[in-house]
Each structure stands twice: as structure tokens, then as C-alpha cells.
Amino acid sequence: MENTEVATGSVSxxxxxxxxxxxxxxxxxxxLARYPAPEHDRAFPNNPKIPKSDDSRSSQLQETPDDRIGNTHWCLCECCLAMATQIESICxxxxxxxxxxxxxxxxxxxNADMFISQIATAEHVRLTFMTMHLDDLPVVDANNNRRLRKTAYRTFFAWIYGFLGKGNRRVIPSCAVEVVREVFPDPMGSYVGLLYSDDYDASEMAFH
Known part of the structure; x- marks a missing residue:
């Protein structure tokens, strides 16, 4: 017993x-002495490999960043417009x-009745805009169509998603944007498109 204690003390x-x-x-x-070398470990005799997939969705995820810009080959509803950015190019x-x-x-x-009556009808969008700005009556000027487009987009968000909250943006499909721009065109054909909360002044909305 004493020899064991002496040996333990000397090791320490x-x-x-x-x-x-x-x-x-x-x-x-x-x-290394406790566990076998890799060549003797039979748990994984062969390294697992990720199987290759022929799923068409996998090929879609590998699209190059700009392959949707300037075309509508990605459109499934046959009503989309060629958009200026990849993120807006969605059906x-x-x-x-x-x-x-x-x-x-x-x-x-x-083609939905709700879209036609509430978003693509100019009179209804103007009434919605006036209702939203009862305290400060809307000014009819060269930028009024811009305000009406934003109102139409907000109506679309409310219909599809309900209440999203500040800074929580969603992309409006290109086909819907196309119709809204036809109903409330910009005289110069200048559209800003989708902006996120970090991209614009806090007093502005996401779409112009």
C-alpha cells in the first residue's frame, strides 16, 4: 500500500x-492507445458520399445570379414581365x-376576382388611398400614380399575407407588378422596383 502511494506521488x-x-x-x-487506428475501425469502411440528384429543382437552385434578368423563360403563368433584377423575376x-x-x-x-376588383381597378385603389390618408388629403400631382402603385401593392400584401409589420418585405410576382404598372403607369417609364428596409428612407415604402 505504501509503495503504491509513493509510486502515484512520483508520477504526479x-x-x-x-x-x-x-x-x-x-x-x-x-x-491513440485507447482507440484503434482508422484502418482498423470498421464503423465506416467507406466514407459516405452524397448521392447525385437529377431533380429539376436542384438545377433551378444552381442558376447563375442573372439568368432571369431580361427574359421570362421562368414564367409559369404566361403573364410575367421581364424584370430588372433577379429577385423581382418571380412568377x-x-x-x-x-x-x-x-x-x-x-x-x-x-385572374382572381379579388385582384381584379381591389388591385387592378383604379377607382377602388384611389378610394383606398384616400381612406389611408384622411388626416392629410392626397395631393394630385405628377407623382400621384407612384403613390397609387404603392397603395395597390400594399393591398396585394394585405390580401395574400395579412399583416406583415415594418421591415418585413415580400416580393410581388412580376405578373401582378405588370398589371399595376399598366393601371398606374409612370409617364417616363421609370420604376424603382423592390427595395428592402435597409435600401430606402424609413418614410418611404418598399415599392415605387
Whole structure:
């Protein structure tokens, strides 16, 4: 018993006298002695490999950043407009919440009665705009169509998503944007497009 205690004490003293690097090497040796070398470990005789997929969706995810810009080959409803940015180049049938509102037997969200009556009807959008600005009556000027477009987009958001809250943006499908621009055109054909909360002044809305 006494011999065991002496031996243990001498081991402790010798270990404490080792440098940090020597202690590290000693620990590594002890760990390697406990576990078999990789060539003797039969848990994974072959390294697992990720199977290749032929799913068409996988190819869509590998699209180059600008391959939708300037064309509509991605459009599924046959009503989309070629957009200036990749993120805006999206069809109504690619957004789950929007696709769920497309009437049965129709291809595009712009054919929905709600869209036609509440978003694509100029008189209703003007009335909505006036209702939103009862405290400060709207000024009819060269930029009024810009304000009406934003009102139409807000109505679209409310219809599809309900209340989103500040800074929580969604992309409006190109086909819907096309109709709104036709109803409330910019005289110069100048449209800013989608902006996120970090891209514009806090007093402005996401769409122009």
C-alpha cells in the first residue's frame, strides 16, 4: 500500500514537471492507445458520399445570379414581365402563398376576382388611398400614380399575407407588378422596383 502511494506521488510530480507541449503529446499518445487506428475501425469502411440528384429543382437552385434578368423563360403563368433584377423575376406560381389564391382553372393570380376588383381597378385603389390618408388629403400631382402603385401593392400584401409589420418585405410576382404598372403607369417609364428596409428612407415604402 505504501509503495503504491509513493509510486502515484512520483508520477504526479513527474507529470507536473513536464512542459505544456510535453503534456499535450502525452495526452495524444494515451488517446491513440485507447482507440484503434482508422484502418482498423470498421464503423465506416467507406466514407459516405452524397448521392447525385437529377431533380429539376436542384438545377433551378444552381442558376447563375442573372439568368432571369431580361427574359421570362421562368414564367409559369404566361403573364410575367421581364424584370430588372433577379429577385423581382418571380412568377405568381412560384410563391406558395400566392399560388394558393389563384382560382381553380386559371394560371395567373391576376385572374382572381379579388385582384381584379381591389388591385387592378383604379377607382377602388384611389378610394383606398384616400381612406389611408384622411388626416392629410392626397395631393394630385405628377407623382400621384407612384403613390397609387404603392397603395395597390400594399393591398396585394394585405390580401395574400395579412399583416406583415415594418421591415418585413415580400416580393410581388412580376405578373401582378405588370398589371399595376399598366393601371398606374409612370409617364417616363421609370420604376424603382423592390427595395428592402435597409435600401430606402424609413418614410418611404418598399415599392415605387
Amino acid at each position: 510530480r513527474s507529470y507536473s514537471s513536464l512542459t505544456q507541449e510535453a503534456r499535450r503529446n502525452l495526452l495524444i499518445e494515451q488517446l 405568381c406560381r412560384e410563391i406558395q402563398e400566392v399560388e394558393g389564391c389563384i382560382p381553380e382553372g386559371n394560371k395567373c393570380i391576376t
